Amino acid sequence: MKIRTALTLKNTSVTAAIFLLCMLLIYLLSEQTRDRTFFRDLKSEGITKAHLFLAGQADARTMQSIYLNNKKFINEVEVAVYTTDFRMLYHDAIQNDIIKETQKMIDDILRTKEIEFHIGKYQGVGMVYLFEGKEYIVTAAAYDGYGHDNVAGLQRTLVALFIVGVSLLFAAGYFLARVSLRPIRNIVNEVETISASRIDRRLPVKNGKDELGELSTAFNALLDRLEISFNSQKMFVSNVSHELRTPLAALMAELDLSLQKERTAEQYRHAMQNMLQDARRMTRLIDGLLNLAKADYRKEEISMRDVRLDELLLDVRETILRAHPEYSIELLFGQEEADDDRMITTTGNPYLLNIAFSNLIENNCKYSVNHSSTVQISFWDRWTVIRLSDSGIGMSETDKQNLFTLFYRGEDEKVVEGHGIGMALSQKIIHLHKGNIAVHSERGKGTTFVVELPHIG
Structure with a gap:
């Protein structure tokens, strides 16, 4: 995988993760706000109905008829009114009874004055309501269909935004990575033109203060050192060849002369002394070169x-x-x-x-x-x-x-x-x-x- 693609994927993944986290927080905060708002609406609806009933402004049959008719079209709030000794005074739909109040629930409401709870998909509240100096227990429950629809719509919107956003992020990231790495591509193209025969070429440095400029400068410095090393090596090989050729040529010439015709023992001895002298010259030269190589070691x-x-x-x-x-x-x-x-x-x-x-x-x-x-x-x-x-x-x-x-x-x-x-x-x-x-x-x-x-x- 090329760096351009890797950078694009990494940047897109990180940004997408942050984007997803933000959207998740938006969804959770929206759901929490809906939940708190509906509890507040339940409390208001429960108090309104309890007041109408206890004040005698509407009888139980009328209120129950309104509840049942409205329930066919909207998520009507089911309200019940009890005395503190758990005697039911009013209930919108006893046959449905979403909350199914118990003595323990009544005791909890009396102790804390107000409770909030969930029953499956329904939300419910229980509270103490004071009317004409007497305490009553009021419960209310309903399903927040409108709120849940809004949250579901928000969820679909966030998902669509996430998909579109990540796609745009990937495209933008790929474009930016390509533009950012174009100078590196140019450097690679320049480097590919440098060879042993063209080691004098150098990379152009447009801005010596950025990272790519520092890279080009460092690479040029490396090429300078390599060029010096190559030139020294060529000179060294040339000089060594020249220095070794002289004693070798003398040695071979002496051997050729010795083999051309029969000679006396003294002449052979003289020839061998000359060859020995040439061999010693070669030995001294080779020893010097070996010692020179050792001196080139790093400390x-x-x-x-x-x-x-x-x-x-x-x-x-x-x-x-x-x-x-x-x-x-x-x-x-x-x-x-x-x-x-x-x-x-x-x-x-x-x-x-x-x-x-x-x-x-x-x-x-x-x-x-x-x-x-x-x-x-x-x-x-x-x-x-x-x-x-x-x-x-x-x-x-x-x-x-x-x-x-x-x-x-x-x-x-x-x-x-x-x-x-x-x-x-x-x-x-x-x-x-x-x-x-x-x-x-x-x-x-x-x-x-x-x-x-x-x-x-």
Whole structure:
């Protein structure tokens, strides 16, 4: 069921229920008013007839004859007059006797002075009537044919109004729902034109303050993020394909040359060393891509704990020196760090932080003439500050601006082997830990990375 039909049915059902309740209240109030009015008419008619009889203005036979003649045409009131000791003085039609008075009824009338009651479809009253200083009991009963006909007519009118009203409500509700949902239909039509090849299209926003405007704005913002993601993905796939093609092409070329003719053991050994070097390049590239994917996880998906940065840097230094004994890494810890361990402790993932600092230190060592890096740790305000410096060849302004761009290789790419992943990966990891990273470098004067991570102190 479409929203338009569902809204129409729901609105019509709710309105019809309220409409029906109002009509029911009208009917019940009308019936109550008829009932009270007829009791009042019965009392008036009973007193009138009792007075005529007791005053001797009309004898019993005449009054009974009038009652019987009128009863053929109208719902005449049947009146009876009793003494207080339950002796009947007058009755309009003793043979019919609608009320069938009893001693208990007479006693109730004497005690309460007036009673009202229903007998089947008839209504009746009983009252004490004082005439010339003497009390009499007067009862009156009749069927309110005229009142019931009016109420029945009102009931038929209300039913007809309900049917017509609900039909009009449904038609009006359907029309209003269709008009109200037309902008959504337009949005759907616009959305259907957006595809991966046309992701630059956006929804028109006519009124940014209403709900549909907010929906369009939110959807456009989603498309902006998706477009950035798609473009990044295409660029990533393109760059990865390019980076993997080079070592694969070299590996295949080496294999082709090796298979073309018989070679000496030394030549085979040399070819296998070249192939091993290409395989290692591919392994480093794949490891970098896997680590980059991990750095793209959301923070809540990564295991975090308290990490002492001085101990982490010691582990990083040991790992790098084990792989590159020719490197020189000097760690400088300020004296003030010993006073409070919390100042050099951050909340993070040790594995990712290890990768980030390894990349930064290795970058120092690779681009330094003496393959050295100086790492200094300190703290300021709410930050733990790590400075990683070298005295190498430095960077140009272009290199500094593009340093953290994925797969970007600097102007000195031929001097040092790499894939352009390490710096982008380090930046992602630092930002993932709510930290900051900056680079200060000049040509011929070395490079300094400044990393700020929030400490727990």
